[in-house]
Amino acid sequence: MVDVKLENIVKTFGETVALKGIDLHIKAGELFTLLGPSGCGKSTTLRIIAGLDFPDSGTIYFGDEEVTYLPSSKRGAVLVFQNYALWPHMTVFDNVAYGLKLKKLSKDEIRKKVEWALELVKLKGFEDRYPTQLSGGQQQRVAIARALVVEPKVLLLDEPLSNLDAKLRLEMRSEIRRIQRELGITVIYVTHDQEEAMAISDRIAVMNVGTVEQVGTPKEIYESPRTEFVASFMGKTNVIPARVVERNGDRVSVEFEGIRLDGLHYTDKSDDVVIVIRPERIQLKPVENAVSFTGTVDLIEYYGFFIEVVGLFGDTRIIARTISDREVAGLRPLQEVTFYVERDDIIILPRQQL
Amino acid sequence: MKVSKWSENLFGTPIFDPVVTASFMFPLLYLVAFLIIPVLTMLAVAFEYNGHFSFHWFTSILTSNYYISKPTGEFYRLITMPNGEQIYYVQGVDFGVIINSLLVSISVMILTTILGTVFAFVMARYDFPGKNIVRILLFVPLLVTPFVNVFIVKKMFLPNGLINWLFFDILHIFPHRIVIDGLVGVIIAQTMTYYPIVYLNAYASFINIDPTLEEQAENLGSSSFHLFRTVTFPLALPGIAAGATLVGIFSLEDLAAPIVFQGNALARKLMSFQIYSAFTSGFNVGSPQLAALALIMLTIAILMFLGIRKYVSLRQYAMLSKGGRWKPRVAKPKGWQAILIYLVVLPMLLISIFPQVGVVLLAFSESWSGTWPQGFTTAHIQSIITQPDIERVIMNSVMYSTAAIIVILLLSLTASYASSRFKKSKLGPVLDSLSTIPIAVPGIVIAMSYFFFFAKVFPDTPLDPTNLLGFNPAMILVLAYSIRRLPFAARSISAGIQQVHVSLEEAALNLGAGRWKALTGILMPLILLNLLGGAMLSFVYCMSETSVGITLGSINPEYYPITARMVELMTSAVGSANLAAALGVFLMTVQIIAIVLANVITKQRYSFIGLT
Numbered sequence: 001m002v003d004v005k006l007e008n009i010v011k012t013f014g015e016t017v018a019l020k021g022i023d024l025h026i027k028a029g030e031l032f033t034l035l036g037p038s039g040c041g042k043s044t045t046l047r048i049i050a051g052l053d054f055p056d057s058g059t060i061y062f063g064d065e066e067v068t069y070l071p072s073s074k075r076g077a078v079l080v081f082q083n084y085a086l087w088p089h090m091t092v093f094d095n096v097a098y099g100l101k102l103k104k105l106s107k108d109e110i111r112k113k114v115e116w117a118l119e120l121v122k123l124k125g126f127e128d129r130y131p132t133q134l135s136g137g138q139q140q141r142v143a144i145a146r147a148l149v150v151e152p153k154v155l156l157l158d159e160p161l162s163n164l165d166a167k168l169r170l171e172m173r174s175e176i177r178r179i180q181r182e183l184g185i186t187v188i189y190v191t192h193d194q195e196e197a198m199a200i201s202d203r204i205a206v207m208n209v210g211t212v213e214q215v216g217t218p219k220e221i222y223e224s225p226r227t228e229f230v231a232s233f234m235g236k237t238n239v240i241p242a243r244v245v246e247r248n249g250d251r252v253s254v255e256f257e258g259i260r261l262d263g264l265h266y267t268d269k270s271d272d273v274v275i276v277i278r279p280e281r282i283q284l285k286p287v288e289n290a291v292s293f294t295g296t297v298d299l300i301e302y303y304g305f306f307i308e309v310v311g312l313f314g315d316t317r318i319i320a321r322t323i324s325d326r327e328v329a330g331l332r333p334l335q336e337v338t339f340y341v342e343r344d345d346i347i348i349l350p351r352q353q354l
Numbered sequence: 355m356k357v358s359k360w361s362e363n364l365f366g367t368p369i370f371d372p373v374v375t376a377s378f379m380f381p382l383l384y385l386v387a388f389l390i391i392p393v394l395t396m397l398a399v400a401f402e403y404n405g406h407f408s409f410h411w412f413t414s415i416l417t418s419n420y421y422i423s424k425p426t427g428e429f430y431r432l433i434t435m436p437n438g439e440q441i442y443y444v445q446g447v448d449f450g451v452i453i454n455s456l457l458v459s460i461s462v463m464i465l466t467t468i469l470g471t472v473f474a475f476v477m478a479r480y481d482f483p484g485k486n487i488v489r490i491l492l493f494v495p496l497l498v499t500p501f502v503n504v505f506i507v508k509k510m511f512l513p514n515g516l517i518n519w520l521f522f523d524i525l526h527i528f529p530h531r532i533v534i535d536g537l538v539g540v541i542i543a544q545t546m547t548y549y550p551i552v553y554l555n556a557y558a559s560f561i562n563i564d565p566t567l568e569e570q571a572e573n574l575g576s577s578s579f580h581l582f583r584t585v586t587f588p589l590a591l592p593g594i595a596a597g598a599t600l601v602g603i604f605s606l607e608d609l610a611a612p613i614v615f616q617g618n619a620l621a622r623k624l625m626s627f628q629i630y631s632a633f634t635s636g637f638n639v640g641s642p643q644l645a646a647l648a649l650i651m652l653t654i655a656i657l658m659f660l661g662i663r664k665y666v667s668l669r670q671y672a673m674l675s676k677g678g679r680w681k682p683r684v685a686k687p688k689g690w691q692a693i694l695i696y697l698v699v700l701p702m703l704l705i706s707i708f709p710q711v712g713v714v715l716l717a718f719s720e721s722w723s724g725t726w727p728q729g730f731t732t733a734h735i736q737s738i739i740t741q742p743d744i745e746r747v748i749m750n751s752v753m754y755s756t757a758a759i760i761v762i763l764l765l766s767l768t769a770s771y772a773s774s775r776f777k778k779s780k781l782g783p784v785l786d787s788l789s790t791i792p793i794a795v796p797g798i799v800i801a802m803s804y805f806f807f808f809a810k811v812f813p814d815t816p817l818d819p820t821n822l823l824g825f826n827p828a829m830i831l832v833l834a835y836s837i838r839r840l841p842f843a844a845r846s847i848s849a850g851i852q853q854v855h856v857s858l859e860e861a862a863l864n865l866g867a868g869r870w871k872a873l874t875g876i877l878m879p880l881i882l883l884n885l886l887g888g889a890m891l892s893f894v895y896c897m898s899e900t901s902v903g904i905t906l907g908s909i910n911p912e913y914y915p916i917t918a919r920m921v922e923l924m925t926s927a928v929g930s931a932n933l934a935a936a937l938g939v940f941l942m943t944v945q946i947i948a949i950v951l952a953n954v955i956t957k958q959r960y961s962f963i964g965l966t
Contacts, residue, residue, distance in 0.1 A: 050864055051864070052860050052863070052864065054368045054369070069368075069369065071369055071863075072860070072863045072864045073863050073864070073865075073866045073867055073868060074866070077864075078864055078865060079860075079861070079864050081857040081860070081861060082857075083855060083857055085855065085857035085858050085860065085861035087858055087861075087862075087876055087880075088880070089879045089880055098862065098865055098867075099865035099866055102865065102866040102867055102871070103866065146861075146865070147865075150865060150866070
């Protein structure tokens with residue numbers, strides 16, 4: 001169990017720059033997630049940590065040891081592949097025992113460790129099966145057992161749930177969390193699913209086109225996004241282009257579609273901004289210390305356990321979400337509607353070239 | 355440790371690794387040593403005149419009437435037989451050796467394309483009673499029986515042969531009996547030998563067309579021939595064209611047809627035969643003019659090959675579709691379609707498999723002078739085991755072929771591993787082209803360049819072909835077999851490697867294995883079936899290889915491979931053709947066993963591309 005440090009990692013593939021100087025510090029024993037859309041460089045980062053690819057420049061440390069150019073086989077950062085990469089010509093036992101055999105352990109020790117690992121992933125009794133005889137979830141567990149059994153310094157998981165169906169995904173998610181807590185191992189987890197990332201991680205790094213946009217706990221990332229990209233990537237959010245029209249210390253007034261909102265917190269120099277409001281923070285009834293804006297109802301969408309009201313303000317659509325049927329009872333499309341948002345629930349961020 | 359830029363550039367892996375390096379260097383060095391350098395040796399001979407660099411030998415060929423001329427002779431003649439009957443004697447027109455070769459090659463390409471595409475389309479798109487029998491029958495022309503099948507083709511077109519019996523005596527379609535000989539004989543024989551290559555390519559192309567593409571066209575109002583002309587055929591064209599080009603190259607280098615038809619002077623006026631006859635006549639082999647002719651032949655073949663590569667890579671439609679298997683569109687033939695299938699396509703198929711059937715008939719018959727063979731005997735088949743000279747050539751061929759497949763497996767495994775796993779390597783494309791280029795190098799050109807190379811580099815040793823009875827061709831044959839077969843074996847092994855996801859090896863590396871362990875412990879077991887299939891089909895190929903076997907292999911009778919003895923039997927006294935046919939039956943048996951085994955083991959439909 002070690003901490004992992006990446007310093008200024010740059011990687012190019014031909015003409016395209018995949019990683020533009022990544023700095024990360026993953027603490028020992030935490031479950032750290034690299035989150036981002038496809039092509040953001042998260043898998044490349046993982047492969048570089050695994051030693052399957054090498055950076056053009058930059059340094060990687062496991063603890064105090066520099067491992068930047070150490071071959072994968074000598075690194076102890078074991079990857080669970082997205083497609084599991086189970087060897088179809090070997091039984092479950094032989095798959096899991098593979099790394100141990102390379103370490104030249106005695107037969108007895110290998111048997112004991114494999115048993116331990118299979119028990120950990122709840123697959124005891126499947127030793128003699130071949131991978132093709134297992135379900136997707138079971139294959140996933142074998143892949144995890146095969147990685148854990150060699151007692152890796154770091155466990156790397158590359159989109160481990162992407163090949164599973166929705167129900168199994170939830171089950172394996174908590175399973176992975178349980179194993180990680182039980183062993184106290186450092187885990188680096190790659191996913192493009194923000195919900196999965198928030199549910200499972202101690203900390204998250206949100207990546208976008210080869211850079212890290214923000215590192216923080218799920219709560220920090222969700223509630224205090226530091227860039228427009230992070231705000232818009234983390235769930236369904238209203239991101240409204242606006243301009244700063246007046247500054248008063250760290251409070252500003254912004255304007256969009258002729259609507260002026262006063263007394264909002266903002267410190268950046270740029271006047272070209274976006275207003276970020278989570279749909280569930282918008283209320284349909286007056287509240288204290290709130291700004292309000294009035295427009296017309298465009299759509300009312302019924303999702304079951306919540307309802308969304310899409311309001312039209314000039315040409316801008318803003319989504320409000322509520323769990324109360326009663327609040328929307330009287331609303332009809334084309335009617336006038338007023339949205340109320342507490343000032344603390346509004347985030348103003350400089351506009352980003354996305 | 356730091357990454358090494360040169361290792362990444364050369365071998366596609368930033369950390370120097372002996373296994374990866376060896377995988378690149380072994381096939382590269384082998385191909386340079388035994389393909390490039392021998393061809394360069396021949397090149398040096400061809401460009402030298404009186405001790406200087408010169409185009410003398412090329413200009414002397416290109417300006418000679420013998421090699422390039424205006425058309426002379428009549429395409430066909432009406433001949434009156436001793437019994438007063440008139441027959442058409444068709445032999446073609448003489449344009450000189452080089453143009454003749456080209457025209458034969460182009461004619462064979464066109465004819466095989468028509469035949470192969472029609473058969474493929476019928477098999478891929480129609481479901482009719484008897485289709486399964488037809489499917490089995492279509493495997494028959496794939497069986498390779500060097501020389502003897504051409505001998506049967508020649509027999510079929512004699513005045514009392516099967517064709518005239520059928521179309522003149524029975525059906526009265528021909529106005530006169532038709533006898534083919536010369537260049538036309540070569541064209542017909544090669545068409546019947548090589549059309550399965552186009553058939554296989556076309557069939558695969560038709561099967562691989564996403565049915566929704568045709569359904570969409572139908573949906574928009576297209577149907578029948580319009581649909582075929584505007585959607586189906588254009589989509590299958592790259593595959594068909596690739597098959598046709600392969601046939602064109604095989605036709606160019608083919609020796610069997612010109613040898614069997616060599617009684618006619620026109621059949622001898624082909625590039626391949628010109629070079630071959632220099633070997634058999636003994637003197638003149640080392641002639642620089644022949645080296646120049648061989649180079650012209652090589653250039654033509656390579657241009658055809660590069661042309662098709664460019665064309666196919668420009669039009670890889672097949673790859674555009676979504677992948678995945680689908681249920682191909684199969685329909686019951688209606689009305690005129692059924693009539694065409696039963697009255698034209700099936701009879702054509704039956705005629706096209708007759709050469710192989712004829713080989714078996716010949717092997718079991720006492721004599722064959724009329725339409726059908728006479729007298730049943732197993733004497734010829736028995737001689738395979740009782741006659742010491744026959745037994746010896748079989749043992750020789752088995753030895754050469756066994757040695758060759760070991761080399762072929764090593765070469766194709768390393769070459770495909772290197773080029774499909776280390777794509778960043780700058781050597782990869784070089785290795786790729788080098789290992790596919792033997793497709794375009796005529797066997798007779800390899801024989802010729804080996805002649806120069808080994809005579810120059812190893813004079814007065816058993817490797818020196820001018821050493822006559824002191825010469826042992828074993829090693830040279832193994833080298834030639836391995837180089838010639840490499841592209842085909844490498845392709846099937848590459849296909850296997852590409853089916854194994856790279857993460858399976860990466861997982862092993864990641865868990866602490868080295869490259870060697872990942873290669874031998876993970877990749878090789880997973881492609882074992884491809885390796886076995888490749889080995890068996892390569893063995894079959896080596897057993898019936900012609901060009902090098904009947905030239906360098908036929909210098910010393912003690913070391914003859916099977917084909918060297920077969921060509922001797924075919925060209926000598928009457929009656930020995932039966933023994934050659936018995937050897938043909940032996941080779942067919944080996945092929946059938948190998949193909950069935952390969953199919954059973956790999957559970958894939960392998961077919962053997964019939965080339966020698």
